[in-house]
Amino acid sequence: TLQTVSYAVIAVIALPRIAKKFNNSSVQISIKDLFINKWIASSIGLCTITALTIHMTLNYGLDFFNVQISKPDGPILSILTLSFALRAIGDLVWGALIATKNRKISVISSAACVLISLPIYYVLIEQYSLYGAAWGNVLSVAIQLSTIAVLLKYSTPRAQRCHA
Numbered sequence: 001t002l003q004t005v006s007y008a009v010i011a012v013i014a015l016p017r018i019a020k021k022f023n024n025s026s027v028q029i030s031i032k033d034l035f036i037n038k039w040i041a042s043s044i045g046l047c048t049i050t051a052l053t054i055h056m057t058l059n060y061g062l063d064f065f066n067v068q069i070s071k072p073d074g075p076i077l078s079i080l081t082l083s084f085a086l087r088a089i090g091d092l093v094w095g096a097l098i099a100t101k102n103r104k105i106s107v108i109s110s111a112a113c114v115l116i117s118l119p120i121y122y123v124l125i126e127q128y129s130l131y132g133a134a135w136g137n138v139l140s141v142a143i144q145l146s147t148i149a150v151l152l153k154y155s156t157p158r159a160q161r162c163h164a
Helices: 001-022 031-035 038-064 074-099 103-154
Strands: none
Touching: 001 038, 001 074, 031 074, 031 103, 038 074, 074 103
16 A cells, blocks of 8 residues: 555656656756655655554454454564555655666666675575565665665766657
């Protein structure tokens, strides 16, 4: 629910506007452009409201509709909610890289994320089972966002130069 709402409301609206902002621009996209903007703030706000709503109403909704399933584990639900909120931010950052024609950074960050995350996932799942898998999901998004920030800092990203 969290990721769907975030994607539908933020990414569908934000990414075309981000691409338009940098269309035919010679300005280089910066870490600030990607990570500190009104779209990220909106995503954080929307994710917070959605996550709190899910946490406050899920068990009541299951009881109200007399759903015969086990109640979700609160701590795991919280970790996964954090993961999906970070993923919403990650989708905006990654989508902005694509929209601004910084495909090289997006591909390298994805590859680095996989290479770094796989051994971490393995250890976390081996040691902490379901909780390890949940935290591994959070860490993989954090790794990709960190990799994007490092690549932006030490490379020369470009603004979109195509004609829309």
